Amino acid sequence: MKSVIIQNPIAQSTFIRKVIDNHGLIVFPTETVYGIGASIYDPIAIQSIFTTKGRPQDNPLIVHIAEQSQLDELVTEVNMYAKKLMAAFWPGPLTLVLPKSAKVPSIITANLPTVGVRMPKDPLARDVIRAAGVPLCAPSANLSGKPSGTDFKSVYEDFFGKVSIFIEGGIPEFGIESTVIDLTSQIPTILRPGAISAEEIEQVLGMVIVSSSQAENAPKAPGMKYQHYKPFGDVVILDGPTPKLIEFLRNLPDQDAVFMGANEVCGDLLELPINTFALGPQNQVDVIARALYRTLRTLDNLKVKTIYTHTFSKKGIGTALMNRLEKAASRTISL
Ligand code: TXA
């Protein structure tokens, strides 16, 4: 398949519309991670998202809109919680799960009676939706089970020749996916922690919300049950103070292992023979979150077999960072 790279979606809107009419897929940047999108009214194109990614069919897709007016055709009810959250966080990395309208094909929602909708903050993302003339359903642009794509090179490598259009953007502001919040339950429930923290949401709603990802029972966001964010290498989280970490790594039999962590911790390991990959300053968890997937993909390309890391503060985006890290990891070792 021929793939075309576009920098300005509005200038190329005639071409984009033609691709959409021909069941084409578009890889585009957002402020969280890159997405691989199709018209929400085109079940053939939507099916090819699942096939191209190797994504399980029972994992629903998020619908992306460019204007708030596009929400009306997608959902049957916009409650007070939704109104407050849209006013505070849209455009931005918050996906609202609301009762779906009959217009939304069930292939998008995996037959659920709800649909997840968000309005991305990245102007390029909204421009491509405007150019397409329809909302775009889009999962993260990565092969299923792999770390999400957070730079153009990664998504280009994964999908060159498999999609019709790439919209070329930069490095996403957040680097971790949107927060998914269910507004159809009695108390708003976070189904997937993400770029907007529970604290920020609670402040806007003036109430304590529920986080189902921390609950023991089966999570309601179907995607959360799958092995996710898995790099090629085996990720091991070391949980303990830095001196213990140094001691553990000093006695490591595995010569090929690497360490990925905060700048300060990597600095403390300079005397050891292990290669280190610094993610950012320890107290800037947003910088660390932005670097996570990119670093995991770099380590993938290097075919690193074992990646040691440490735990991070769960403040703000730190909850989402630790959630993704724990999903990427095979185990945590308490030191
Ligand atoms: O930041 C993001 O959300 C990125 C960018 C591209 O927008 N997209 C993304 O999509 O992360 P994906 O497909 O990788 O993850 C979507 C998550 C899954 O965990 C899925 O189960 C959940 O959202 N989800 C979607 N619709 C849902 C619904 N109706 N009810 C419950 N969970 C839903």
Ligand code: MG
């Ligand atoms: Mg994903």
